[in-house]
Amino acid sequence: MLPEKLKNKLEKRQQENAFRQLGKSNHLIDFSSNDYLGFSKAKDIFDKASKVLAEQNSIQNGATGSRLLSGNHKLYQIVEQQISGFHNSETALIFNSGYDANLGFFSCVPQRNDVVFYDEYCHASIRDGITMSLAKAFKFKHNDLTHLEEILKQVQNENDIYIVTESVFSMDGDSPDLTELSRITIKHNANLIIDEAHAVGVFGENGNGLISHLQLEDSVFARIITFGKALGAHGAAILCSKDLKNYLINFSRPFIYTTALPPHSLATIKTSYDELVNQNDNITAHIKTLQSNITFFNSEIERLRLQELFIESHSAIHCSVISGNENVKRIAQELQNHGFDVKAILSPTVAKGKERLRLCLHSYNSSEEMTKVLELLATFV
Structure with missing residues (x-):
């Protein structure tokens, strides 16, 4: 049996809508992982690593x-x-x-x-x-x-x-x-x-x-x-x-x-x-494409007049502050229902009132995907 003090802490987290659970893998369009260059799924890297061990x-x-x-x-x-x-x-x-x-x-x-x-x-x-x-x-x-x-x-x-x-x-x-x-x-x-x-x-x-x-x-x-x-x-x-x-x-x-x-x-x-x-052409292109995607994403934020919603960023991480665990979880679920893997970051991971959607950009995200996810977000907030 779990000690009463620990049970109470779990129950409090559930009451605050901050209860953490392990998710399942999905086939949604990736706007949540830290795999900025797509290396984690690169078959040539996997094969070459095996060759390194063989050598x-x-x-x-x-x-x-x-x-x-x-x-x-x-x-x-x-x-x-x-x-x-x-x-x-x-x-x-x-x-x-x-x-x-x-x-x-x-x-x-x-x-x-x-x-x-x-x-x-x-x-x-x-x-x-x-x-x-x-x-x-x-x-x-x-x-x-x-x-x-x-x-x-x-x-x-x-x-x-x-x-x-x-x-x-x-x-x-x-x-x-x-x-x-x-x-x-x-x-x-x-x-x-x-x-x-x-x-x-x-x-x-x-x-x-x-x-x-x-x-x-x-x-x-x-x-x-x-x-x-x-x-x-x-x-x-x-x-x-x-x-x-x-x-x-x-x-x-x-x-x-x-x-x-x-x-x-x-x-x-x-x-x-x-x-x-x-610096082979393929990898150089990955980094350049990522930087281009970051620039494009920021321009779309400006076009859609979402600047006040987002923390200014020139990195691969872009955060839309949406106060309240329940509220930000609801919007994240809406985006997931439309095929985009966007995660809600809840308090106490971030300060209460500073809950957010965290959108990570990658070299493999298309301009169409970035535009669509922001246009959807604009309809939900």
Whole structure:
């Protein structure tokens, strides 16, 4: 039997129309996945990943253990060198997921009496990691660098300062002024950490992210990238210095005490990066088409006079704020009934009153599909 306190919490969530349930796969037009370039379903990437394993003489379904024991497959070194070169970083350390990477970093790097300043909209994995650390933590208003400077001035601390944000926010699709943030970080002798999960494959030369695009690599202490979005694979990595990598290997519990990724996941990551690095016409077209789709989608928002409904975004994530769990769920269902896979984001995932439809754009969405989904939305709101 479930304890009474837990039952009460479930019942409260149902009463608030915020009860989460696992959905089923469908054949609707995709406006919900993070598969921005369509890599997750690319047969050539799947086949090439299998070839990579064959070339390594590796017939192995599982990792067999943690990386510090038996799971450090030889592909790890190959892939970590590959991605650090691609993102212009001294080195990289692969984790099993973006959640693991953020939890692993923030739970062990900031020390007692250190201070962490984080954007109030930072991902749950970042906030969970910070909570597990012994550091003091303060949040600043979303993308408000003036507020960040104000609270930085109030802290007189001899220990280390960390500033944390995302280059593209997963629930808003917007970005901070990263160049100004870099200046502030240097001014206050702080360490800057950027989560680039939703920028890789979307921004930068061949999709290497916003930090590389703005040439800010030298002013960033660590970058968190993930492979389960535009790269269509699984896992994540922290881009950092060799010293920080060694520290994480020794002190990051989510890295130390978990079974490593299976070799096929590493082969898929390698193959996805190979496709970006090789710049063949097909992949280059994917990124250009995605950027073109983002521009077209924004122009359709303007044509249909939906600007007040949407958070301004030049990323692949576009959010239409529709207050109330019941209301936003109803409109999402209407769009699904018309063949479009659009998901409602409910409170408490986002703040109450800020519930939203989250529409993700892809290289494979047609202009007709984008126009139709927005025209439908306009009739429901």
